[in-house]
Amino acid sequence: MLYLILKDILIQKKIFIFGIFYILILILSFQGIGNIMFSSSIIAFAYILVQSACAYDDKSKSDIMLNSLPISRNTIVTARYVSTFIFAAIAVAYYVILTNIIKILGLPLKVYPITLEEIVAALFAITLLSGIYFPVFFKFGYIKSRVVNIVLFFGLFFGLGILLPQMIKNMDKEFAESIIRSFINQPDILIAVEILAVMIGLLVISYILSLKFYKEREF
Amino acid sequence: MAAILEVKNLKKDFKGFTLNNISFSLERGYIMGFIGPNGAGKSTTIKLIMNLLKKDNGEIKIFGLDNIKHEKEVKNKIGFVFDENYFYEELTVMEMKRVIAPFYKNWDDVTFNKYIKDFSLPANKKIKDLSKGMKMKFSIAVALSHEAELLIMDEPTSGLDPIIRSELLDILTSLIQNENKSVFFSTHITSDLDKIADYITFINKGSIVFSCPKDDILENHGLVKGPREILNDEVRKYFIGIKENHFGFEGLTKDRQQIKKMLRDNVIIEKPSLDDIMLYYTKEAKM
Numbered sequence: 263m264l265y266l267i268l269k270d271i272l273i274q275k276k277i278f279i280f281g282i283f284y285i286l287i288l289i290l291s292f293q294g295i296g297n298i299m300f301s302s303s304i305i306a307f308a309y310i311l312v313q314s315a316c317a318y319d320d321k322s323k324s325d326i327m328l329n330s331l332p333i334s335r336n337t338i339v340t341a342r343y344v345s346t347f348i349f350a351a352i353a354v355a356y357y358v359i360l361t362n363i364i365k366i367l368g369l370p371l372k373v374y375p376i377t378l379e380e381i382v383a384a385l386f387a388i389t390l391l392s393g394i395y396f397p398v399f400f401k402f403g404y405i406k407s408r409v410v411n412i413v414l415f416f417g418l419f420f421g422l423g424i425l426l427p428q429m430i431k432n433m434d435k436e437f438a439e440s441i442i443r444s445f446i447n448q449p450d451i452l453i454a455v456e457i458l459a460v461m462i463g464l465l466v467i468s469y470i471l472s473l474k475f476y477k478e479r480e481f
Numbered sequence: 482m483a484a485i486l487e488v489k490n491l492k493k494d495f496k497g498f499t500l501n502n503i504s505f506s507l508e509r510g511y512i513m514g515f516i517g518p519n520g521a522g523k524s525t526t527i528k529l530i531m532n533l534l535k536k537d538n539g540e541i542k543i544f545g546l547d548n549i550k551h552e553k554e555v556k557n558k559i560g561f562v563f564d565e566n567y568f569y570e571e572l573t574v575m576e577m578k579r580v581i582a583p584f585y586k587n588w589d590d591v592t593f594n595k596y597i598k599d600f601s602l603p604a605n606k607k608i609k610d611l612s613k614g615m616k617m618k619f620s621i622a623v624a625l626s627h628e629a630e631l632l633i634m635d636e637p638t639s640g641l642d643p644i645i646r647s648e649l650l651d652i653l654t655s656l657i658q659n660e661n662k663s664v665f666f667s668t669h670i671t672s673d674l675d676k677i678a679d680y681i682t683f684i685n686k687g688s689i690v691f692s693c694p695k696d697d698i699l700e701n702h703g704l705v706k707g708p709r710e711i712l713n714d715e716v717r718k719y720f721i722g723i724k725e726n727h728f729g730f731e732g733l734t735k736d737r738q739q740i741k742k743m744l745r746d747n748v749i750i751e752k753p754s755l756d757d758i759m760l761y762y763t764k765e766a767k768m
Contacts, residue, residue, distance in 0.1 A: 265579075265580055265583045265584065266580075268579075268580060269569070269572075269580040272569075272572055272576050272579075272580065273569050273571045273572060318569065318571065321570070322567060322568065322569045322570055323565070323567050324567060324568075324569060326533060326563065326567045327563075327567035327568060329531070329532070329533055330531050330533070330556065330559075330561045330563075330567075331556065331581060331584045331585075332552075332553045332554075332556040332557040332584055332585060332586070333553075333584055334552070334553060478535070480528075480533065480534045480535060481528065481533040481534070
């Protein structure tokens with residue numbers, strides 16, 4: 263499995279170099295927006311890597327080659343999920359290094375430290391995106407799943423940025439407050455556990471679906 | 482000893498095409514040519530063997546093991562070469578090897594490097610920059626570097642020039658010196674098989690026409706030429722197909738001895754090539 267991930271990294275060498283500039287640009291463009299800088303950078307970068315890995319596989323019709331090697335389809339599916347988080351980790355490393363360089367050089371740029379909430383938010387968004395995307399990808403392949411992909415990607419930013427605040431605004435005030443209150447009253451650790459549980463649940467369902475779809479795929 | 486590859490009543494239904502309960506088997510130490518016109522079901526059969534397609538019915542055994550239940554074990558000992566390049570174009574020859582090698586239990590770097598050298602493959606060139614012949618040679622180098630016992634090739638010679646094709650045939654011939662190994666080789670360029678195949682399996686429209694030793698096929702079949710007058714219903718029964726014109730006829734028979742007995746000196750009987758055989762059988766199916 264490690265070698266499948268290595269393959270994903272090797273075929274995307276260029277994107278990894280380009281990624282440094284990409285995150286730099288995100289840091290620049292999120293000036294003044296605040297903490298969301300970190301999570302947006304990580305989500306966007308990890309998701310781009312996942313997408314382009316899938317695209318390269320599709321372009322090389324590598325399903326045929328990989329499935330002719332002594333690799334089980336389980337391994338191929340698992341590698342995709344694991345690589346998502348490895349890509350996220352790489353993105354975090356880039357972000358940390360870049361923001362530190364900016365600080366050390368004393369450049370006139372605002373950088374925001376990484377908080378626990380930010381990490382949880384980024385992980386949650388990545389899980390959500392890939393959790394929904396992968397079963398579709400394994401069922402239909404890259405080209406056909408592109409529509410879903412675009413809807414998801416913009417949906418996430420659109421949803422978080424515009425719809426969600428609107429929804430909260432329009433919600434019955436008391437109801438909204440009661441939800442928020444119930445969250446606030448909970449200890450942080452409990453909230454973290456809840457989010458983690460939702461994430462794991464989503465991943466497990468998504469993984470089982472992906473496996474089922476990919477095992478039925480014909481090439 | 483058990484057959485190295487055994488296909489029994491294999492069935493696969495597509496829209497507009499059915500692979501119809503095909504059966505054949507290949508022993509260790511031989512090369513089997515798998516011939517048929519385009520769209521006859523050659524690639525479908527190979528994909529079913531590799532479990533890239535799901536069979537509807539039937540049995541496939543490789544090394545005596547079910548190809549799906551023992552998928553990993555079986556694939557460890559199969560070398561595959563496909564007609565198209567399915568490697569990552571962006572990677573170099575060595576990078577691609579680095580990705581593939583760890584999956585094989587018996588990968589042998591020494592052998593691989595020897596082939597790279599023999600084939601003069603540029604180790605650090607990207608796969609997309611290799612010529613078609615070079616890509617095929619790279620596939621072969623990969624297929625031969627993990628002690629594979631069964632080599633499965635789907636149209637490996639299509640689109641290659643005669644020099645590289647003949648090189649490939651030499652490689653296969655030397656490979657088969659090891660009596661433990663076999664080659665299953667699909668092609669529509671039958672002249673390649675005239676040279677190296679021991680067995681021929683002929684598929685047309687999803688059904689096996691015959692699967693037997695090449696020498697038997699070439700000996701029993703006869704390309705018959707003669708005047709039209711001698712063609713009567715009794716004689717016609719012994720022909721797979723007949724082409725007639727003003728001057729006479731030319732036809733393919735399955736039973737050369739019988740025709741010789743019946744028509745004696747009235748006709749000339751020649752040894753057909755595999756091409757002739759394929760042509761007559763597919764034409765007959767069309768009529």
